[in-house]
Amino acid sequence: MSAANWANFEVIGRLLSHGVDPNARSNGNVTALHLAINSQTEDAENVFHSVRYLLQAPGIDASVVSGSGDTPLSLARRSYEKVYYLLKEHLDRFTSSVPSIHDVVFVQFRRVARVARARDDGVALCNDAETVENGDSESTAIPILNHRRKDAKFCMECNHEAPIRSHHCPLCKMCVLRKDHHCFVTGGCVGLGNQRYFLTFLFWCCVGLLLAVPIMWSYMNATVAPWYPLGFFYYAGPIALIRWALGYSTFGSFCLASLFSFAIGGLCSALGFFGMNVFYTCYGYTMYEYHSAPIREAFDGDGNSLGERFRLVFGKNWLLNFIVPQIWNQPLLTQQIANNLFRDNTSIYNVKGIVILDQDGNRVIAKYYDKKMFGTVKEQKAFEKSMFQKTQRNTSAEILLLDGVTCLYRSNVDLYIYVLGSNRENELILESLLNCVYDSISTVLRKVVEKKALIDNMDTIILILDEVCDEGVVMETDVQAVVSRCALRGDEISLTDQSFSQVGMSFFTSAQERVKWSLLK
Ligand SMILES: [Zn+2]
Ligand SMILES: [Zn+2]
Known part of the structure; x- marks a missing residue:
């Protein structure tokens, strides 16, 4: 505290790295952050670095109100401009009033887990979470709320608590629950929240391309060149490019050949990804977890039957998702899956x-x-x-x-x-x-x-x-x-x-x- 008061950022950094609580309160409900901003030194650089160090401490509460009613931000407004913008940026990042996707996914699934564990029959729907939140069965939910920290890990990147089974994606800058992989085609992570859409997308990609490829093949067979004996070479994009450049074929047939090559490539990757995803889902894992031996050893896979595993991804009536997205059917968790997803640290180690x-x-x-x-x-x-x-x-x-x-x-x-x-x-x-x-x-x-x-x-x-x-x-x-x-x-x-x-x-x-x-x- 006195280190913060004198804005001695080197001492602050050392204390924080030794695990000192950054939210410790002094007289008048004042935290180290208040003192650092209001410090008795005239040196703006020292104040800036002290605040910067404090904000990097995991779990620091930067919006705490002191006994005199000051938040760090209101103090910073009267202090140096640089400090004010540093603090403001931090607050915008971690306590924005609009919930991030991160919050939506986690808050929702944490609620599901609480309900799943609170209920005796073992199966919980997402909608039931509302009844608990409204206090209908508060008595069963409270003990689990109190033990919330045990089923979470702290993500240093997000400065946020996250379930044990989530993995941080440095590209999406968030923790993804039941992460499958980061998809570079769609530019996002595939996790429990969106795996159903990813799977149906792949399924219809396969169907569409399986229809398109034979049609294109027969069209090119009729217009570009008969495929037998060597005609099918001309269907490949690079060869068609060379032939067009040398004047052997038209621009139209080059375009057709490139399209055909893309279709073949797309079909192979869509079929591969779809097959792999179905395979991992059948075993109750995700791609990421299946290939990470420590995680795979730690539990037996989510769900006890194929039905349970697919309902975890798609919700009730899971096959209908392939015709119309069943958004109203939330992923269905059994007791065992909820325990797997939000398991205690201690049960693994x-x-x-x-x-x-x-x-x-x-x-x-x-x-x-x-x-x-x-x-x-x-x-x-x-x-x-x-x-x-x-x-x-x-x-x-x-x-x-x-x-x-x-x-x-x-x-x-x-x-x-x-x-x-x-x-x-x-x-x-x-x-x-x-x-x-x-x-x-x-x-x-x-x-x-x-x-x-x-x-x-x-x-x-x-x-x-x-x-x-x-x-x-x-x-x-x-x-x-x-x-x-x-x-x-x-x-x-x-x-x-x-x-x-x-x-x-x-x-x-x-x-x-x-x-x-x-x-x-
Ligand atoms: Zn994270
Ligand atoms: Zn990602």
Whole structure:
């Protein structure tokens, strides 16, 4: 705050890059933006750069009203002209009163998702969103509204929240929900909102060209040259151009040949794109997602049947779209599709399991969260066996990759403790989880991490595993918190033993706290 007050833009930039909240309020509901504009320095350049840095901060609210009723814009009007136009441009870009296509697409689909999740029967129509907005079933919609941030990601380019399944298009300068591709022919992105029109456009392109090509062929066969034996060469645009230039044919037949070549090219690409789009839709993906392995692995495709997948793109009575655009039939989302489209961050990034084996590779405890990969005991045992063999072969490493699963482990005397995560999972998160499990067990067993002691305290160990990880989501990595919640004889267990990493973490958080306070002063 004092940095903003003196328009010290270098300090502001550094503070913002350390994640300091740009919307923090001081006395009189004044934000850093107010202070920077109204700063006590005479240097216009400093004020300009301070404001510029602040406006680049993700999530900054540039239209906040201070206690004295001033918005940053009204202050800027009395300040330097350059600052005023900078702020005005920012406000026009991000808070325009006319909703952008971006807003329309997202607001609409977010509402659909809320309704789809609020309803029990699993199917929601877009029109039903209105009833929720009007407050008819507010009680069911509110919990989802409150958790809105969890099902969104923040797009730095748009300075906007966007659903997880949207992808930013740098050409269209917006996030596109369920993006298929950027179409260079129509000059726009194809996403969930307009895929139905794209598909019908391609379909009728194919039909039209399939009619036109044979007619043109037979016409040229009759007028330009018979196609057999070499006449069909003359139908190709470039050859017709050369023949016309050399005076062998007329300008009319050259035009006809070029048109014919374009028709053939158009037919091939339209057929190809239509086939591909139908193929991806049949599998419940888009082109972009189908070819992006991490996204494709993260979910099974939208919808459980072909009908559901086509109704997601076209809405009800989807085949009729090919005759008349059924604009009034909004895309139809089932519960599963809504969860896919607006899924939580946490459900993609998770822990697959925690396993403890003894020195012979036999299972002591195992908890698997990924039911798809480790559905049966047989699969689990087979995985444990190959994992243990790999561990034995390479004793120096503490991390190994197996069947696309990242396994981190720590061993002690006759125990091997493994944490399994997907190969996209951050290894540092897995490592902190592993350390937490190990240190908690060590604390509970009073540093005697052995099979016998572990089996004697089995119930507490199971409680620890439940405490650190729930359904594959990391819940807690603080050893003291876990132990104090699990230990039945908590008073007997020493809690003073802090590992080095914890000390490091607490130092880091206190440093962050201090930076925050210096800004608020
Ligand atoms: Zn974006
Ligand atoms: Zn685009």
